[in-house]
Amino acid sequence: MKAVRISGFGIAPVLDELPEPQPRAGRSLVRMAAATVGHIDRTVWSGAFFAHPPLPYIPGVEAAGTVVASDRHAPGQRVWLRGSGLGTTENGTWCELIDAPDEALGLLPDGLDMALGAAFFSPCTSAWVALHEIAGLRAGERVLVTGATGAVGSMTVQLARETGAVVFARAEEAAGQPVDLLVDTVGGPMLEAALPHVAPGGRAVLVGYTAGNLLPLNIAHFLQRDVALLPLNMFRRDAAGRAAVPSLLARLSDGRLKLEVKRFPLGEAASALEWITQRGHRGRAVLVP
Template identity: 30%
Template structure:
């Protein structure tokens, strides 16, 4: 009789709370170049919400277990795995349909990295995707320079909070945009030089006032919609707008004539392509991020730690924009 585990299963497409069920399922077997991982902690990500809704670029067959990012221990591995042994504590992205909202998950070996020793399980689980995305956005795509002004949207969220910390580490002047006083307070504690509550202020006018009319050199936008439209109005000469995601639900259709006339760049950021096309860069970034964690320069912002049974509710709150930082689930 096969060993079983508890795991969340998305049985249809819709809001996580409506379509996810906690069930007893067989523990998966690792295939070639795969690791079987005992889950210590799984960070909830917006792609998990999109996966449940059937709106993500990848659509695993139903039923599947969400949870694209975890920290855990290697239990066993398939043929061809090198560089890992049983008991290693790793972080990484999971191999769907066997995601991290379970007691055990599968991780493809190229997507696994030794966990940063400076971080506990909860913080380590939340470091990989957000900080890799922030690192590639700011350094690889935008070439952020010391002294430049960085504008961060959704600054109290998972990737936004990472962008604040990485921007400050790079020597930038960081302006954070949040929705609500509580989130504004969080962004200020993260080290933002100026915090704008978009519910109380016109962020475009505030950015122009703060920069003497020049605007922001780099704009980190995981929101889209109105955030992008406003960004195009307050981006500096030779500025770069980083298109990181569309958490606001609306994909912008920018006027390229405006980019031409104002001389700014619209820069796409798809971190997953680096995993596929240039994984050595991901490994290099992981090493640098571990160093920053050891120096206490970066520390993932944790908005809550949930039991496994509360994961579906946590994902629904994340999808509704009701969370701060990262929610992390511990089996």
């Protein structure tokens, strides 16, 4: 089978020909239809993630496809894949035939585009957990979202509106009125500039740090303003994210939620890894066989 492999941290991925994996107890074989290229894959590739598969490895933490062999699912079943070490502690999804722990599989609704099935998990569950598990968003609250053009940001905007919140993608739009909740997906100076727009007693969920990973903290101001800084860690919140998947997939299937996806051939993983770092790109990247 064809598989993308990484031989060292930061070294460009290459397309290899590898032997097909064989069925094993506790594992499922899935014919890949689309495999996501996301920021987490870049972090693992850079060597900066807290874990990584043994080198050389097949990257990819998410995908969608059809079951070839599994003790849990019938052949032909459409599934999404994510978690249980896929692409972080063991080989991942950027290959024609994925060898995954049974626990990594979930069912995809009939008719849902496979590329969307590969790409939905991180932005949809992150936005949902940020708003509902961490922030406890209520109808009528005012919400500011930074990075609202991004995958997580745009999904946060959609889900917050669905809950009846009043949502702003830029602080200036809030017309001088403070917000109850900030969801920051950008970090660095963007987060620093957005925080003063949160009302005293409000909360800020910290999701990403593309623009910088440091935040100066004046402790006196922090105590006086009493804004709760709440981290999102989707690896720790995996169970809450997975629990939300069926209803998120239902809303993606009927178009109530929208997420853009850009396809790259499997052999162009390096281009996809580069594309997701470009300012102004829209949606998520997936590799297709």
